Amino acid sequence: MKAVVYRGPKNVAVEEVPDATIQAPTDVVIRVTTTNICGSDLHMYEGRTPVEEGKVLGHENMGVVQEVGSGVDRIKVGDRVSVPFNIACGTCRNCTEGWTSFCLRANPTEGMDGAAYGYANMGPYDGGQAEYLRVPWADFNLLHLPEGTEHENDFTMLSDIFPTGWHGVELSGFQVGDRVAVFGGGPVGLMAAHSAMIRGASEVFLVDKETDRLALAEKYGATPIDFSAGDPVAQILDATGGRGVDRGVEAVGYQAHDSSGEEHPELVLDNLTQVVRSTGGIGVVGVYMPADPGASSELSQEGRIPWQFGTFFTKGQSMGTGQAPVKRYNRQLRDLIVDGKANPGLITSHELGLDQAVEGYQHFDDRDEGWTKVLLHPASA
Ligand SMILES: NC(=O)c1ccc[n+]([C@@H]2O[C@H](COP(=O)([O-])OP(=O)(O)OC[C@H]3O[C@@H](n4cnc5c(N)ncnc54)[C@H](O)[C@@H]3O)[C@@H](O)[C@H]2O)c1
Numbered sequence: 001m002k003a004v005v006y007r008g009p010k011n012v013a014v015e016e017v018p019d020a021t022i023q024a025p026t027d028v029v030i031r032v033t034t035t036n037i038c039g040s041d042l043h044m045y046e047g048r049t050p051v052e053e054g055k056v057l058g059h060e061n062m063g064v065v066q067e068v069g070s071g072v073d074r075i076k077v078g079d080r081v082s083v084p085f086n087i088a089c090g091t092c093r094n095c096t097e098g099w100t101s102f103c104l105r106a107n108p109t110e111g112m113d114g115a116a117y118g119y120a121n122m123g124p125y126d127g128g129q130a131e132y133l134r135v136p137w138a139d140f141n142l143l144h145l146p147e148g149t150e151h152e153n154d155f156t157m158l159s160d161i162f163p164t165g166w167h168g169v170e171l172s173g174f175q176v177g178d179r180v181a182v183f184g185g186g187p188v189g190l191m192a193a194h195s196a197m198i199r200g201a202s203e204v205f206l207v208d209k210e211t212d213r214l215a216l217a218e219k220y221g222a223t224p225i226d227f228s229a230g231d232p233v234a235q236i237l238d239a240t241g242g243r244g245v246d247r248g249v250e251a252v253g254y255q256a257h258d259s260s261g262e263e264h265p266e267l268v269l270d271n272l273t274q275v276v277r278s279t280g281g282i283g284v285v286g287v288y289m290p291a292d293p294g295a296s297s298e299l300s301q302e303g304r305i306p307w308q309f310g311t312f313f314t315k316g317q318s319m320g321t322g323q324a325p326v327k328r329y330n331r332q333l334r335d336l337i338v339d340g341k342a343n344p345g346l347i348t349s350h351e352l353g354l355d356q357a358v359e360g361y362q363h364f365d366d367r368d369e370g371w372t373k374v375l376l377h378p379a380s381a
Pocket residue numbers: 038039040043160161164183184185186187188189207208209210213227251252253254255256257258267268284285286287322323324
């Protein structure tokens with residue numbers, strides 16, 4: 001089969017690789033209909049998060065079941081399914097408590113709880129930027145979708161970014177009527193803004209500097225804040241009579257930068273601490289690393305981020321962090337799409353065949369104007 005393979009920093013290739021196969025009785029193999037490029041893939045693409053050469057990438061997958069293992073009884077050949085990016089066993093302590101993003105069994109990497117497809121340190125699993133994908137513990141992990149091809153571009157956001165944006169809002173302690181500031185207008189931040197609006201926020205601010213992303217935020221009903229036009233904290237305080245916001249969502253991660261492009265891993269955490277009111281909450285879904293050898297300062301190379309913890313404490317704020325447990329939300333979010341109440345596919349900018357993955361990575365990585373979310377359709381390869 002054809003697949004997108006990591007070949008080194010800024011280098012991916014579409015190559016022939018061995019077919020995905022059933023390896024355990026609880027596996028299924030799906031024919032991938034849509035698989036997206038994610039901001040998280042760029043951490044590896046840029047060589048910042050080391051991953052072995054030859055790894056098949058892709059954790060945002062959906063498709064149609066091609067083959068089922070002998071121990072699978074809920075999922076049938078021909079089912080249309082969404083594949084959560086988390087690979088979870090379904091029976092360990094964290095899985096049974098709903099924290100599938102911290103499965104204790106799926107990832108053999110020392111010190112890492114939680115597994116994913118096609119990702120560094122997340123276990124030996126191939127990704128789905130390919131014609132076929134093996135799905136472990138398929139009865140537990142897969143979500144059924146309505147048959148056919150309707151809502152493909154909305155449903156494809158169910159594997160990661162829509163539940164992740166929703167989770168960022170959840171981690172912030174959001175309540176109906178809250179004012180929310182989302183930092184980062186990439187796909188995850190846009191989904192957080194969309195989620196907060198659906199959940200009844202009184203006002204949502206979205207901070208970025210990319211004008212195409214800010215324009216999409218406006219389409220979801222959020223107020224765009226351009227951080228290249230001035231301090232985003234001051235802009236939000238101005239707009240709220242000095243009160244700030246009740247909740248903040250971090251959807252940027254450890255490569256946060258200032259308007260000149262210089263990285264400051266503590267910048268967005270500081271901004272959130274300043275702009276969220278006392279006793280308010282912050283949900284961090286942007287990724288931070290235990291170690292980041294490519295970072296600009298020695299501290300952050302060791303994974304130490306010197307942010308304003310003292311102010312955070314003094315304001316009595318709370319913070320939730322981590323990878324999203326997709327399965328906790330994806331059923332309800334699917335139903336919101338079917339009922340026309342959620343429209344995550346709106347951010348789709350490009351639909352490419354697998355053969356065009358190389359240019360997809362280049363443009364998305366350069367944050368080129370108009371390249372907000374790239375979908376690959378392997379069947380058209
Ligand atoms: N927790 C999870 O489960 C999970 C899942 C998916 C992605 N992620 C992470 O979420 C983050 C965002 O993902 P994405 O796909 O949207 O990535 P992305 O790289 O497309 O978006 C990040 C955005 O942040 C903006 N940004 C940079 N510095 C900023 C600043 N100082 N203030 C405001 N905005 C700033 C950039 O302009 C960019 O638009 C990444 O770190 C990704 O790895 C986490």
